[in-house]
Amino acid sequence: MTTAERRAEILDILKSSDSPVPARELAARFGVSRQVIVQDMAVIRASTSGILSTARGYILQQDSTDSCCREFKVRHREEDTEKELNLIADCGGHVKNISISHRVYGRISADMDIRSRQDVAEFMEALSGSSSSVLSSATSGYHYHLVEASSPERLDNIEKKLRESGFLAPRLPWEQET
Numbered sequence: 001m002t003t004a005e006r007r008a009e010i011l012d013i014l015k016s017s018d019s020p021v022p023a024r025e026l027a028a029r030f031g032v033s034r035q036v037i038v039q040d041m042a043v044i045r046a047s048t049s050g051i052l053s054t055a056r057g058y059i060l061q062q063d064s065t066d067s068c069c070r071e072f073k074v075r076h077r078e079e080d081t082e083k084e085l086n087l088i089a090d091c092g093g094h095v096k097n098i099s100i101s102h103r104v105y106g107r108i109s110a111d112m113d114i115r116s117r118q119d120v121a122e123f124m125e126a127l128s129g130s131s132s133s134v135l136s137s138a139t140s141g142y143h144y145h146l147v148e149a150s151s152p153e154r155l156d157n158i159e160k161k162l163r164e165s166g167f168l169a170p171r172l173p174w175e176q177e178t
Contacts, residue, residue: 006030007040011048020057020113054113055126069096069148070155072162075141075169078134081127084167085120091158094148100139110135112145142169 001009009030013021023037030037041058045051050061076084088095095114101107114120127134136143149155162168 001030003040006032007044010037010040011044014051014058014060017059020052020054020059022057025057052111052113054111055123056113056119059113068150068152068155069146070159071099071144071146072159073142073144073169073171074162074167075136075143076167077141078137080167081134082120082124083165084162085114085123086117087161087165087167088145088147088158089114089116089120091161092149092154093158096146096148098135099144099146100135100142101144102138108135108138 010026013026023034023041026037026040027034041051041053045053048060052059052061074084085095095112097109097111099107099109112123114123147155147158149158159168
């Protein structure tokens, strides 16, 4: 199999998958190293929009014409991460990413793709199994989540629950919603 054929097949796998596909699974399937898959994905992502790299693997975003997005600014302690993400998922939200606004580095974002309590549990397990900390530790717990839901009412409910939990943080005058 040529490199081009492998990359085309990887893209087909992503198109037919409803869940993230780990690089290690792709590596095993094609008999190559994980690093080869990572390189393949860099090339594929350069020519194909909508491929997300998450903690659980690669996934191709589906068209979400029936959904709405809102960015929430939140702040909490690292030990409240699981509670915050479960709150959003339980209200029907899809946490698309996390961002911080760093005074030196500017806006830094990372894809999350969290839709359920199972996704939250897997994220927390991956985090606890590493020497890394949450991205918001660089900004005293302040961060943003881009959340997708099926209606503005669901996003309103998520906002309400974040406020009630004490997680919702006020935006400063210079902050612009994206």
